[in-house]
Amino acid sequence: PDARLIISMAPQEGKSVRVAKDFPIWALLHNPDLRIVVASYAQRLADRNGRTIRNTITAHPDLGLRVARDNGSVSEWTLDGHEGGVYSVGIGGALTGRPSDLLIVDDPIKDRREADSKVFRDNVWDWWTDTASARLAPGAPTVLILTRWHHDDLAGRLLKSDTGWELLN
Numbered sequence: 001p002d003a004r005l006i007i008s009m010a011p012q013e014g015k016s017v018r019v020a021k022d023f024p025i026w027a028l029l030h031n032p033d034l035r036i037v038v039a040s041y042a043q044r045l046a047d048r049n050g051r052t053i054r055n056t057i058t059a060h061p062d063l064g065l066r067v068a069r070d071n072g073s074v075s076e077w078t079l080d081g082h083e084g085g086v087y088s089v090g091i092g093g094a095l096t097g098r099p100s101d102l103l104i105v106d107d108p109i110k111d112r113r114e115a116d117s118k119v120f121r122d123n124v125w126d127w128w129t130d131t132a133s134a135r136l137a138p139g140a141p142t143v144l145i146l147t148r149w150h151h152d153d154l155a156g157r158l159l160k161s162d163t164g165w166e167l168l169n
Helices: 015-030 043-059 118-135 154-161
Strands: 004-008 035-040 067-072 076-079 085-090 102-106 142-146 165-168
Touching (some): 004 154, 015 035, 015 102, 015 142, 035 043, 035 118, 043 067, 043 076, 043 085, 043 102, 142 154, 154 165
Parallel strands (some): 004 142, 035 085, 102 142
Antiparallel strands (some): 067 076, 076 085
16 A cells, blocks of 8 residues: 555666556456556557557456446446456546546656656646646555656656655666
């Protein structure tokens, strides 16, 4: 409960595959009622992660999980007979009415150009403080995956302002 983990690695090292795609499946296998939010710098990337999770579950019925037939879009789907599923959102997107039992933020900033922009960094921080963290259910763990392009990125601000975060670099 309340675990906070930052995973920082160079681009193309497999962090998104393991954490934003495989980890949600593992978590849903352990608790199919988990409401998981997967966020990224763009809705398109968040949707890609949500689609991959959904399609993996659909392609492997041996997992014992089934996507509900009436709720299976790439950006929002639930498991048949359970409260759990995945909601995919881009940074800056709304989470109103969407409590999160597990929040995974995968690459909140696209590249060095955005990371060097204080406006982009402030937008990500505002989304975190005003939207994402406000939707965490009690005890909800959070994982942030990113390449550290700038010392004042979301990871830097979280590490500076909140002592509950662990850093895996």
